[in-house]
Amino acid sequence: MGSMLVDLGCWLAVGATGVVAGTQALGWSGTRVLAAVHALTPYLAIPIVVVVVVALWRRQLVLTTAATAVGVGIAALGTPLAFPDQQAPPILGSVGLDVVSINLWYQNERVDEITDVLAELDADVVVFSEYTPDHQSVLTASAVAARYPHRVERNGDRPTGVAVWSRWPLSDNGVLATYHSSYDVTVAGPDGDVRVVAMHMVTPFDDVGGWQRDLAIARTIGRTADGPTLLIGDLNSSYWHPGFRQVLDAGFVDAHAAAGSGFSTSWPIDRIVPAFVRLDHALTAGGLVSTAVADLDVPGSDHRGVLVSVAPTR
Secondary structure (H helix, E strand, O other): OHHHHHHHHHHHHHHHHHHHHHHHHHOOOOOHHHHHHHHOHHHHHHHHHHHHHHHHHOOOHHHHHHHHHHHHHHHHHOHHHHOOOOOOOEOOOOOOEEEEEEEOOOOOOOHHHHHHHHHHHOOOEEEEEOOOHHHHHHHHOOHHHHHOOEEEEEOOOOOOOEEEEEOOOEEEEEEOOOOOOOEEEEEEEOOEEEEEEEOOOOOOOOOHHHHHHHHHHHHHHHHHOOOOEEEEEEOOOOOOOHHHHHHHHOOOEEHHHHOOOOOOOOEOOOOOOOOOEOOEEEEEEOOEEEEEEEEEOOOOOOOOEEEEEEEEEO
């Protein structure tokens, strides 16, 4: 009886993981539950390894073969993160642009501490998401606000607000038709104009259809980028979501993956469990490359922030 239960457990693990791998291959994540499970894809390798070990020990060839096939499929999916393509070098002599993205978290009561973080970073451009009226009051009244005279802002209740602050002149290209507010601006940086798209996608758990539409907007931006473009923010998507990989296929390069840190995580940082998925991204396209990227702790937020340096390339 015990051996039958072991066999059943092993086959259930292989079957469930195989279904996830199959939907990954088909590029489909059309339900909330599946979107959540896809975010956990790399962790599914753990039970598969256990099954392979058990199957080998018990000399069960069919189970060993099935589990190995599923494991290889998951490993192949992560290969671009383990062995990223090399980016083109930036133009010699380019100054570059430092951009920081911070999800403030709409319930954050420690925003005053974030101003100290911004003062230390001294980035050229700051992108805020979940930018509420209370956050706006604290941030604009701080000393660091004087460093960023050029701003576009749309505060909102809960997670809907967004803002872009810049030390360089910027032009407002309008608000994108995303679920939450997202700004499209052009920053007149030291190396020329850079299009910065500050995007906060809706989570698939709130609206899976809205999430897929947000991803479609990002894909369109990638396909049509005809100049240096940076898409940055809390995208509520990970590399392990097929829709996000389609965004990369549309012409974007993920700064973390390019830097060899594609397996790093950014959420959640306010729970008992450690951060287990990257939802916060900096994506480049249109002749823009990332030269450095780092994560930062944001007081009171449930996300890590992202600091990226970008420069034009030939």
